[in-house]
Amino acid sequence: MINSSLKQLAAQLAAKKISSRELTQSYLSRIETLNPDLNAFITVDAEKSLMQADAADKLLAAGLGGVLTGIPIAQKDIFCAQGWRTTCGSKMLGNFIAPYDANVIERFNVAGAVNLGKTNMDEFAMGSSNETSHFGKVKNPWDKLAVPGGSSGGSAAAVAARMAPAATGTDTGGSIRQPAALTGITGIKPTYGVVSRYGMIAFASSLDQGGPMAKSAEDCALLLNTMAGFDNRDSTSLDRPVEDYARDLAQPLNGLKIGLPKEYFAEGLAPDVAQTIEAAITEYKKLGAQVVEISLPNTQLSIPVYYVLAPAEASSNLARYDGVRYGYRAPEYKDLTDMYKKTRAQGFGAEVKRRILIGTYVLSAGYYDAYYLKAQKLRRLIAQDFTDAFKLCDVIMGPTTPTTAFNLGEKSDDPVSMYLSDIYTIAVNLAGLPGMSIPVGFGANGRPVGLQIIGNYFGEAKMLNVAHQYQLATDWHQRMPIL
Numbered sequence: 001m002i003n004s005s006l007k008q009l010a011a012q013l014a015a016k017k018i019s020s021r022e023l024t025q026s027y028l029s030r031i032e033t034l035n036p037d038l039n040a041f042i043t044v045d046a047e048k049s050l051m052q053a054d055a056a057d058k059l060l061a062a063g064l065g066g067v068l069t070g071i072p073i074a075q076k077d078i079f080c081a082q083g084w085r086t087t088c089g090s091k092m093l094g095n096f097i098a099p100y101d102a103n104v105i106e107r108f109n110v111a112g113a114v115n116l117g118k119t120n121m122d123e124f125a126m127g128s129s130n131e132t133s134h135f136g137k138v139k140n141p142w143d144k145l146a147v148p149g150g151s152s153g154g155s156a157a158a159v160a161a162r163m164a165p166a167a168t169g170t171d172t173g174g175s176i177r178q179p180a181a182l183t184g185i186t187g188i189k190p191t192y193g194v195v196s197r198y199g200m201i202a203f204a205s206s207l208d209q210g211g212p213m214a215k216s217a218e219d220c221a222l223l224l225n226t227m228a229g230f231d232n233r234d235s236t237s238l239d240r241p242v243e244d245y246a247r248d249l250a251q252p253l254n255g256l257k258i259g260l261p262k263e264y265f266a267e268g269l270a271p272d273v274a275q276t277i278e279a280a281i282t283e284y285k286k287l288g289a290q291v292v293e294i295s296l297p298n299t300q301l302s303i304p305v306y307y308v309l310a311p312a313e314a315s316s317n318l319a320r321y322d323g324v325r326y327g328y329r330a331p332e333y334k335d336l337t338d339m340y341k342k343t344r345a346q347g348f349g350a351e352v353k354r355r356i357l358i359g360t361y362v363l364s365a366g367y368y369d370a371y372y373l374k375a376q377k378l379r380r381l382i383a384q385d386f387t388d389a390f391k392l393c394d395v396i397m398g399p400t401t402p403t404t405a406f407n408l409g410e411k412s413d414d415p416v417s418m419y420l421s422d423i424y425t426i427a428v429n430l431a432g433l434p435g436m437s438i439p440v441g442f443g444a445n446g447r448p449v450g451l452q453i454i455g456n457y458f459g460e461a462k463m464l465n466v467a468h469q470y471q472l473a474t475d476w477h478q479r480m481p482i483l
Helices: 006-014 020-038 046-061 103-111 153-160 177-183 217-227 271-286 299-320 336-347 350-363 368-389 415-420 426-431 460-473
Strands: 041-043 072-076 114-119 166-170 186-189 210-214 257-261 290-294 395-399 435-442 448-454
Touching: 006 020, 006 217, 020 046, 020 072, 020 114, 041 153, 046 114, 072 103, 072 153, 103 217, 114 153, 153 166, 153 177, 153 210, 166 217, 177 186, 177 435, 177 448, 186 217, 186 460, 210 217, 217 435, 217 460, 257 271, 271 290, 271 395, 271 435, 271 448, 271 460, 299 350, 299 368, 299 415, 299 426, 350 368, 368 426, 395 460, 435 460, 448 460
Parallel strands: 072 114, 072 166, 257 290, 257 395
Antiparallel strands: 041 114, 166 210, 186 210, 186 435, 395 448, 435 448
């Protein structure tokens, strides 16, 4: 059962072969067994989850269930969920109980899904390894010496270890796709604005986007059908007609044009990852796709541009955590200014402080034009690269990450090396495009390799179709670690 698809689980629930309570309890039991070692969840509340499961069973009994009714979903601890501790992986919010639901949580509640718990994450979504969490590092289920990726590493590890059939994540510079690749699951970052950011604790507002993480593209399509939609409480939410993201899953790939950026296959790509990606491309050719070489000439600029813009926005967004209204407050202080200083010094971890300092610097008088404004101009050039590329192809493919998962602690003292692990994912966020990662094999060390698929604006259904057809022909997404 733990390796069943969402459709299969829904069919079992509808046929009364299993109840939502029984299904939820089976995952809660697996979490109880595996989480002490993997540390994928920060908060589990069995009583709350089982109450939701009982409510779902009543809907199913009345014949009112939908495709996700009664399905347990793990929620990244960046989404506010009423009555649940919502920490964002930080000491600053270690005791914060959310008084309302994020739009994503509301949508899952309406669908009758069960909140299985809140997953671990890099503090305020700042990290690529899930080692910056105040609640401890997450281990990769495929190799417990390895990182699961970040910042959605808890969600990725939970799905990979089958502690949850699916989970939510957020992606600011690759934080869904990179951990999906490193843990051998499927994850999609939608077009910016497709999923509401209301109630999603902000890191970098022009880059953050929520999305689903699951075993397969088909599962992700079903999840995205629930998560996506206009929300007038989010000024960046796009008012578009409702889509069925599963509508094109069955379409054959004959004539599909795949663009391979030469910059993604250059220096820095590990040979075992390159070989695995090439094998996946060969499989796509067998499915009827054609390959064209393209260029994204400003790829190398994406990391410096991102690490100017994202910290600048983080500096602004995190100014609200001052110990006055909610969250952590320093126990001892002399006056208001001293309280601010000590609260923020004690409440934030090293990576968050680093980015706040960088962001404040690039926004300061005398440096705004030299750094922030220039980065915004380069962002436009990066987006234009993709516009030009999509004149030649339908989707763009390449590695999600330059290597398989690195070891825990390996890059903790080398932030620049850590940042370089996002070289292939960041540009997608800067351009606001949709992108996803699917598992396509394993590297020389037995750790998973992910293939990144990038679509044009609002091309989620096409990407999911491309991913699904590959997954019908292979079984990498069905592989699970031995735990």
